[in-house]
Amino acid sequence: MLVPFVAAGLGVAIIPEGFARARPAKGLRIHDIDPVVRRDIGAVIAEGEISTLVREFLDVLEAGTDLVTARRAPRRRTRAPAR
Numbered sequence: 001m002l003v004p005f006v007a008a009g010l011g012v013a014i015i016p017e018g019f020a021r022a023r024p025a026k027g028l029r030i031h032d033i034d035p036v037v038r039r040d041i042g043a044v045i046a047e048g049e050i051s052t053l054v055r056e057f058l059d060v061l062e063a064g065t066d067l068v069t070a071r072r073a074p075r076r077r078t079r080a081p082a083r
Contacts, residue, residue: 003028
């Protein structure tokens with residue numbers, strides 16, 4: 001949804017280069033960022049038994065990336081702790 005918003009003049013978006021080039025839109029220009037922006041990402045899966053499909057996906061990630069051991073996602077606090 002970001003690209004149509006930008007095309008409508010509602011701002012700017014930083015999106016993956018491949019996404020931007022694969023979905024050109026009339027009236028938009030792509031500006032390369034230099035130096036290239038890099039950030040860590042992770043795979044998020046539900047706790048419990050892992051399905052075959054999810055296990056195969058994680059195996060592909062492990063084979064082609066630096067995916068490391070799983071860790072529990074931090075829990076978000078919804079309210080201040082009682083004192």
